[in-house]
Each structure stands twice: as C-alpha cells, then as structure tokens.
Amino acid sequence: MTDKVLMKGNEAFAETAIRAGCGYYFGYPITPQSEIPEYMARELDRRGGAFLQAESELGAVNMAYGAGAAGGSVFISSSSPGIALMQEGLSFLCCAGVPATVLNVSRCGPGIGGIQPGQADYFQATRGGGNGDYHVFVFAPDRLQEAVDLIYEAPLIADRYRNPVMILADGMLGQMMEPIVLPEQRPLIKPADIPAYKPWTVTGKADRGGKRNVVQSLYMQPEDLSRHVEEMYANYTRAEKELARYEADGLEGAEIVFVAFGTTARLCRETIELLGDRGVKAGLIRPVSLWPFPYRAFDEVGPDTKAVVSVELSMGQMMEDVKIGVNGRKPVRLIHRVGGLVPTSVEVMDEAIAILEGI
Amino acid sequence: MKPIFTITEGMLPVSTSYCPGCTHGISHRIVMECLDEAGKLGEAIGVAPIGCSVVSHQFMNVDMLESAHGRAPAVATGIRRVHPDKVIFTYQGDGDLASIGMSEIIHAANRGETFTTFFINNAIYGMTGGQMAPTTLVGQKSTTSPDGRDPGAVGMPMRMSELIASLDGAVYVERVALDTPAHVRQAKKAVAAALEIQEKRLGFTFVEFLSTCPTNWGLTPANALKFVEEKLIPYYPLGVFKTPERKEEAV
Ligand SMILES: Cc1ncc(C[n+]2csc(CCOP(=O)(O)OP(=O)(O)O)c2C)c(N)n1
Numbered sequence: 270m271t272d273k274v275l276m277k278g279n280e281a282f283a284e285t286a287i288r289a290g291c292g293y294y295f296g297y298p299i300t301p302q303s304e305i306p307e308y309m310a311r312e313l314d315r316r317g318g319a320f321l322q323a324e325s326e327l328g329a330v331n332m333a334y335g336a337g338a339a340g341g342s343v344f345i346s347s348s349s350p351g352i353a354l355m356q357e358g359l360s361f362l363c364c365a366g367v368p369a370t371v372l373n374v375s376r377c378g379p380g381i382g383g384i385q386p387g388q389a390d391y392f393q394a395t396r397g398g399g400n401g402d403y404h405v406f407v408f409a410p411d412r413l414q415e416a417v418d419l420i421y422e423a424p425l426i427a428d429r430y431r432n433p434v435m436i437l438a439d440g441m442l443g444q445m446m447e448p449i450v451l452p453e454q455r456p457l458i459k460p461a462d463i464p465a466y467k468p469w470t471v472t473g474k475a476d477r478g479g480k481r482n483v484v485q486s487l488y489m490q491p492e493d494l495s496r497h498v499e500e501m502y503a504n505y506t507r508a509e510k511e512l513a514r515y516e517a518d519g520l521e522g523a524e525i526v527f528v529a530f531g532t533t534a535r536l537c538r539e540t541i542e543l544l545g546d547r548g549v550k551a552g553l554i555r556p557v558s559l560w561p562f563p564y565r566a567f568d569e570v571g572p573d574t575k576a577v578v579s580v581e582l583s584m585g586q587m588m589e590d591v592k593i594g595v596n597g598r599k600p601v602r603l604i605h606r607v608g609g610l611v612p613t614s615v616e617v618m619d620e621a622i623a624i625l626e627g628i
Numbered sequence: 629m630k631p632i633f634t635i636t637e638g639m640l641p642v643s644t645s646y647c648p649g650c651t652h653g654i655s656h657r658i659v660m661e662c663l664d665e666a667g668k669l670g671e672a673i674g675v676a677p678i679g680c681s682v683v684s685h686q687f688m689n690v691d692m693l694e695s696a697h698g699r700a701p702a703v704a705t706g707i708r709r710v711h712p713d714k715v716i717f718t719y720q721g722d723g724d725l726a727s728i729g730m731s732e733i734i735h736a737a738n739r740g741e742t743f744t745t746f747f748i749n750n751a752i753y754g755m756t757g758g759q760m761a762p763t764t765l766v767g768q769k770s771t772t773s774p775d776g777r778d779p780g781a782v783g784m785p786m787r788m789s790e791l792i793a794s795l796d797g798a799v800y801v802e803r804v805a806l807d808t809p810a811h812v813r814q815a816k817k818a819v820a821a822a823l824e825i826q827e828k829r830l831g832f833t834f835v836e837f838l839s840t841c842p843t844n845w846g847l848t849p850a851n852a853l854k855f856v857e858e859k860l861i862p863y864y865p866l867g868v869f870k871t872p873e874r875k876e877e878a879v
Contacts, residue, residue: 319709324735331699335706471691475670483685484693
C-alpha cells in the first residue's frame with residue numbers, strides 16, 4: 270500500500286529513510302535539517318530501530334561507521350558545516366568499504382556561513398571533502414518525490430557498491446511542502462540475519478565458524494594500499510557507467526542551454542518558459558547524479574546552441590564539470606547567487622539574454 | 629602432563645611488531661585471555677585506535693575494525709546499537725583517548741554505553757615518535773616538551789580514570805599497571821571484572837593500564853618498568869574507582 274501525503278521535506282526524508290530499511294540514525298542538530306533528528310527521535314525506536322543524538326557530527330559519522338561495519342543499514346543527516354566535520358569519517362567509510370546513506374540539507378558557506386539555501390557544497394560533495402582518493406556517490410533531487418525515491422534507493426546502491434551515498438538537497442527542499450507518495454516499508458534487518466546478508470561485517474567470528482573479519486583502512490605496505498585504491502577505483506569506474514543520471518529537456522534547437530540541479534533547476538524551468546514567450550528557445554540539462562557527473566549529457570547539445578550556462582547558488586563550482594562536459598565545443602557561462610540569495614526566473618532570463626547578446 | 633602455561637587462542641600465532649619492552653603485548657594478551665576464559669572470543673568485536681595499537685587486529689584473534697584517531701568510543705557506540713548481545717571493546721592510547729578523542733570517550737561513558745574501554749596510558753605519543761600526551765608527567769621530556777612538561781603552559785597531566793569515574797554512566801573504573809608480575813595479575817582481574825560487568829549491561833566499564841614506552845622515553849625496558857613504579861604510579865594511583873554496587877542498589 271502506498272500513501273499520498275502532504276509533508277514537509279525534512280520529515281518526508283526521515284520517514285523515507287525508515288521505510289528504506291535504515292534502522293540506525295545518528296544525528297546532531299543543525300539548521301535547516303533539525304526536523305530530521307527530531308523525527309527520528311519520535312519514530313525510530315518504536316519502529317524497531319535505534320536513534321541516538323550524537324555528541325557532534327564527528328561522533329555521528331563514526332557511530333555510523335561502527336553500525337555500518339557491524340552490518341546495520343545506517344542513515345545520517347546534517348547540513349554543510351556538519352557535513353564538513355563528517356569528511357574524515359566519509360573518507361574512512363569509503364576506504365573501509367562501509368555503506369551508509371548520508372543526507373546533506375545544504376546551506377550557504379564558507380565558515381558557518383548562513384542558514385539560507387546554498388549549493389556551495391558541490392565541491393565538498395563531489396570532490397571528496399576528506400583526504401585521499403575516494404568518491405561518495407551524490408544525487409541531487411529537485412523535488413520532494415524525487416528526493417523520496419532517491420533516499421529509498423540509496424541504501425541499495427550503498428550496499429551494492431559498499432560505498433556511502435549522499436543525497437544533496439538544499440535547504441529549500443528540506444523546508445518546502447509537496448504532495449508525495451511514500452514507498453512501502455522495507456523490513457529492518459535483524460542482527461541474526463546480518464552475517465548471511467553482509468558476510469564481510471564484524472559481528473563476532475563465531476558467526477563464520479571462527480573465520481575472522483577485519484574492517485580496516487590502514488595499509489602500511491605501499492603495494493597493498495596501491496592495490497586497494499586501484500580496486501576502489503575499479504568500483505568507481507563501474508559506478509560511473511551505472512549511476513550517472515540526468516534529465517535533458519528541449520535541447521534540440523535550443524539557443525541557450527541551462528545546466529542546473531536542485532532548486533535552481535526548478536527555477537530554470539520557469540525561465541525557459543519566459544524565454545519561450547520572447548521567442549528564445551532554451552533547454553535544460555539537469556544532472557541528477559553529481560558524482561558520477563553525467564558528462565555524456567553534453568553530447569546532446571546541438572549546433573544551434575550558442576552558450577551553455579551553469580546556474581548555481583555557488584561561485585561556479587559545478588561550472589567546472591560543465592566545462593569538462595562541453596569540452597570546448599561551446600562557450601560556458603555562469604549565472605549565480607550566493608549568500609543565501611536566490612535569483613528570480615526573470616532575473617535569470619535577463620542575465621541569459623545578456624549572455625546571448627554578448628556572444 | 630598438565631601444561632602450566634598455554635598461549636591463549638585469543639592471540640594469533642605471530643610475533644607482535646611492538647618495540648622491545650613495550651607493554652602493549654601484555655595488555656593485548658590479558659584482554660584476549662579473559663575473553664577466551666569467558667568463552668567469548670567468537671562473540672567479541674574490538675575497535676582498534678590510531679596509535680601504535682592500530683595494528684592490534686593483526687594479533688588479537690577476534691573480529692575487529694580500525695577507528696579514526698580518537699573516535700573508537702563512537703564507533704563502538706554504533707556497533708552496540710546493532711548488536712545488543714555481543715561483547716564490544718575499544719583499545720585506545722592516551723593521545724587517542726584523552727586528547728583528540730576526549731569528546732567521544734566522555735560522552736560514551738556518560739551515556740553509560742555498555743562496552744568496555746581498555747585505556748593504554750604510556751604518558752606519551754608512541755606512534756608519532758614521542759610527543760607530549762595529555763598524560764605526560766610534569767617535567768617529563770618529550771619531543772614537543774623538550775624542557776619537560778610545564779604545567780603553567782600546558783596544564784597538569786590528566787587523570788582519566790578519576791574523570792570517567794565522576795560520570796554516572798560509568799559503573800566500573802579501575803587503574804592497573806603492567807610493571808610487575810603481581811600488577812599484571814591484578815590487571816587481568818580488572819579486565820575479567822570489567823567484561824563480566826559488561827555482560828550485565830549495567831553501564832560503561834573502563835580499565836586504565838599504566839604502560840611503558842621505552843623507545844620514546846629513552847629508557848631501557850628494565851628502566852621503563854622502574855619509571856612506571858617510581859613516576860607513573862605515584863601520580864596515577866592504582867585501584868578501583870567505581871564499581872556497579874551502588875548502581876545495582878538503585879535499580
Ligand atoms: C586526525 C589525526 N591526527 C593525527 C594523527 C597522527 N597520530 C597517529 S598516532 C598518534 C598518537 C598516538 O598516541 P597514543 O594514542 O598515545 O598511542 P600510542 O601510539 O602511544 O600507543 C597521532 C597523533 C592521525 N593519525 N590522525
């Protein structure tokens with residue numbers, strides 16, 4: 270049975286994580302996502318899972334590492350500065366091959382920044398904000414239903430690749446209300462079933478007839494670490510093929526192509542209509558996965574396109590990937606706001622027209 | 629003929645990589661013997677720290693994972709949520725536990741987390757080559773306190789057992805030393821007691837081992853043992869700081 274409900278973003282995210290089978294949540298309050306730990310505090314224990322308010326985001330991500338290495342399906346959430354504190358842990362999770370679902374309801378930075386929506390966590394999310402060669406898989410929904418669907422799918426992806434998956438939802442999505450269909454409740458895994466389902470986890474060696482498991486990220490021999498990182502990257506190469514996702518609209522004959530994710534993608538759709546009214550045909554590439562970035566989407570950009578424009582609530586962070594995707598075939602420009610400002614669709618239209626006039 | 633000594637199955641049949649005279653080997657063995665004698669090797673999940681004993685999983689014959697520097701108590705907290713029935717422990721040095729990981733250990737103890745922490749206090753950072761630890765003694769030289777620890781500049785050495793014992797969530801706290809056979813025997817009793825109390829899930833259990841680091845102390849193994857007796861024990865008194873009796877009465 271599926272229910273259609275009107276829910277606030279953060280509560281929908283939390284409810285979906287529970288329905289996705291994430292039985293373990295560790296969190297620390299931070300705006301604009303504090304409703305998530307609050308929701309988990311009310312719901313998770315009575316539905317058979319465990320909620321804990323951690324002493325910090327460092328604590329939270331490491332609790333997730335322990336619970337995940339022990340075979341639990343883990344969900345953690347925070348917002349930008351809290352995610353920054355989790356980066357050491359994410360590097361560990363990736364190196365040790367521990368799956369987890371991570372939600373970043375991002376705000377603006379740098380530093381403590383501001384509590385308004387921002388997309389300046391793009392680098393932090395896609396470049397590996399911690400040390401070493403690794404990637405977290407990052408998906409960026411632009412509406413609540415998509416966020417729900419991605420959060421529901423995330424633990425499956427995390428388990429399949431044994432790597433954390435991050436959902437990057439800006440503060441706008443966390444705070445808005447939209448009607449959604451919630452997915453069915455997946456069963457929470459029982460401790461006794463873990464060894465069969467995840468044979469690599471640390472559950473006590475008696476579960477494997479005395480065969481010991483060690484979850485580690487230290488490799489003192491260069492050859493061993495090199496082999497391990499190469500193996501991680503074989504996994505990432507597979508993910509690049511299997512997980513790159515995007516939506517492309519109206520590229521054929523488009524004079525200008527916007528590239529935007531999340532909140533700014535919603536905005537661009539309005540702008541495209543406004544431009545259409547003025548006889549300017551515009552298209553949109555909306556990356557759904559930010560890592561792996563859907564570079565192949567740019568192969569669809571046609572001969573009529575005069576400029577590809579990255580529209581961001583950051584200083585051109587995604588534009589770097591757009592440039593890689595465009596690969597010199599078209600001029601690439603930026604329309605941006607930072608500090609928590611969000612442009613109107615009319616402002617984006619005016620800037621787009623100015624860009625076209627300047628080319 | 630009945631053997632008078634056998635090597636516990638809890639230790640893998642390999643030589644440890646610790647320096648000559650380092651007591652990590654003794655504390656490893658004590659913990660593993662106690663798990664073995666309790667029949668719990670198959671149920672145990674250990675968390676190794678960052679420090680010399682990050683490699684402890686190469687020697688301890690139980691399921692283990694490596695934690696980031698100082699975060700072992702948070703990691704163990706997560707494991708406990710998934711496995712209410714297993715034996716869980718962290719094994720941490722003084723830099724790991726009392727400096728970078730102070731927040732994690734205090735909050736885990738205060739929550740009354742039902743795992744056991746084995747705290748290896750050698751009064752120095754071993755792995756990184758002998759820098760000052762929060763537990764380095766007043767006047768003790770290290771590579772970052774070349775003139776000896778100056779309490780006016782960096783404060784007094786921290787007594788972690790006393791600090792932990794002051795928290796209601798901690799139910800068993802004992803400090804032991806590894807400098808003499810008698811102290812080693814007492815240390816083993818402390819570990820056995822802590823693990824037994826863990827079984828009852830009464831709260832947080834903590835055993836501090838006064839340990840040696842001959843390499844970074846610049847002492848011979850024999851003189852390092854003397855240093856424990858003459859310098860460490862007077863500042864870090866041995867004994868039981870907390871037992872669950874009071875808590876059990878309250879229940
Ligand atoms: C985040 C981080 N900071 C610093 C280090 C470097 N480091 C590794 S071990 C260590 C100190 C370990 O000392 P201690 O906990 O006393 O254990 P010992 O080596 O003496 O057994 C430090 C500072 C690190 N690995 N990670």
